[in-house]
Amino acid sequence: MIVLTNVCKIFDGDKTPIVAVDNVSLRVERGQIYGIVGYSGAGKSTLVRLLNGLEKPSSGEVRVAGQDIARAGGEQLRRARLKISMIFQHFNLLWSRTVSQNIAFSMQIAGASKAAISQRVAELVALVGLQGRENAYPAQLSGGQKQRVGIARALANNPDVLLCDEATSALDPQTTDAILDLLLDINRRLNLTIVLITHEMHVVRKICRRVAVMEAGRVVEEGEVLEVFTHPRQEITRQFVRQVSQYQEIEQGFNPLLVRHLPGAILKLTFLGQSTHQPVVAELTLRYGLPFNILHGKMTHTANGVFGELWLHVPAGEAQLAEILADLAHQGVATEVVQHA
Numbered sequence: 366m367i368v369l370t371n372v373c374k375i376f377d378g379d380k381t382p383i384v385a386v387d388n389v390s391l392r393v394e395r396g397q398i399y400g401i402v403g404y405s406g407a408g409k410s411t412l413v414r415l416l417n418g419l420e421k422p423s424s425g426e427v428r429v430a431g432q433d434i435a436r437a438g439g440e441q442l443r444r445a446r447l448k449i450s451m452i453f454q455h456f457n458l459l460w461s462r463t464v465s466q467n468i469a470f471s472m473q474i475a476g477a478s479k480a481a482i483s484q485r486v487a488e489l490v491a492l493v494g495l496q497g498r499e500n501a502y503p504a505q506l507s508g509g510q511k512q513r514v515g516i517a518r519a520l521a522n523n524p525d526v527l528l529c530d531e532a533t534s535a536l537d538p539q540t541t542d543a544i545l546d547l548l549l550d551i552n553r554r555l556n557l558t559i560v561l562i563t564h565e566m567h568v569v570r571k572i573c574r575r576v577a578v579m580e581a582g583r584v585v586e587e588g589e590v591l592e593v594f595t596h597p598r599q600e601i602t603r604q605f606v607r608q609v610s611q612y613q614e615i616e617q618g619f620n621p622l623l624v625r626h627l628p629g630a631i632l633k634l635t636f637l638g639q640s641t642h643q644p645v646v647a648e649l650t651l652r653y654g655l656p657f658n659i660l661h662g663k664m665t666h667t668a669n670g671v672f673g674e675l676w677l678h679v680p681a682g683e684a685q686l687a688e689i690l691a692d693l694a695h696q697g698v699a700t701e702v703v704q705h706a
């Protein structure tokens with residue numbers, strides 16, 4: 366559905382050129398929910414603007430739904446853009462128009478008949494759960510309801526692709542979850558391709574199947590969400606994954622003095638697939654005769670599976686620790702030494 370090939374976008378800076386997108390190649394399949402995660406300035410917004418033709422790449426190819434967006438112009442680009450919708454962090458609603466009028470707006474521009482508009486608006490209001498609020502103005506709506514209007518408006522012309530630019534970043538966690546559930550529901554019902562840019566890994570975990578991690582204009586890591594969460598390769602990816610695994614909370618939960626005097630190491634074990642069904646800690650205890658102590662454990666659900674994490678105090682010396690780590694690797698359990706012996 367979306368194919369980016371060696372895409373670069375370079376802006377003129379005051380003194381030196383700014384490479385906002387640096388040789389990015391990506392593929393998003395039809396019906397997929399794809400996350401692009403990165404800190405501020407990583408190039409996410411520029412990438413999204415390249416996808417809907419608001420920016421032209423300095424080099425490389427951008428294809429969306431079979432259209433060469435980078436080279437399309439005039440009427441061809443206008444038509445292509447009708448099939449690429451977008452929702453925004455601050456909703457971008459028309460404040461002097463009601464819910465229904467906001468949703469109808471793009472259909473009016475596209476020249477749809479009054480009857481067609483009225484039927485489609487009713488369908489969309491029901492789809493996003495805003496029945497009864499058709500005549501309300503944006504100022505009378507909560508943040509979550511405003512984003513529901515944004516989503517309904519974006520779907521009005523039956524797009525192939527929905528781009529979400531930090532669409533939940535202005536919402537509280539509960540409302541964020543409700544909007545993500547709605548996006549998931551729409552994706553399943555309409556087989557809509559969704560590209561979601563965010564700095565919140567929780568959002569990626571909840572609904573994305575694949576994720577690309579951006580840093581300084583480049584995609585530094587890309588893959589299935591479950592794989593990236595359980596085997597992050599880059600330090601920046603590990604930082605994002607920690608947002609979700611509440612790693613920092615765990616670390617802060619320890620009394621550093623207490624941990625310092627504990628003989629041994631602290632390990633984080635990540636279980637995936639078969640390894641989640643094995644009594645790994647019990648087996649370790651039997652094999653090594655050590656009092657392994659479970660400090661914390663949790664399960665995380667992602668759009669393509671579940672993984673478990675366990676923080677263990679391991680009262681072993683360096684040599685035995687190496688043996689235990691090799692043993693765990695052999696059993697398919699990923700490990701991280703949080704604190705060395």
Ligand SMILES: Nc1ncnc2c1ncn2[C@@H]1O[C@H](COP(=O)(O)OP(=O)(O)OP(=O)(O)O)[C@@H](O)[C@H]1O
Nearest residue numbers: 376377383385403404405406407408409410411412
């Ligand atoms: N029109 C522009 N002219 C010049 N530089 C730009 C322009 N748009 C973006 N940039 C620069 O490109 C880089 C990437 O910006 P971009 O907005 O794409 O990042 P981002 O990851 O979306 O960050 P944020 O979440 O803060 O918007 C930044 O250094 C930014 O200053």
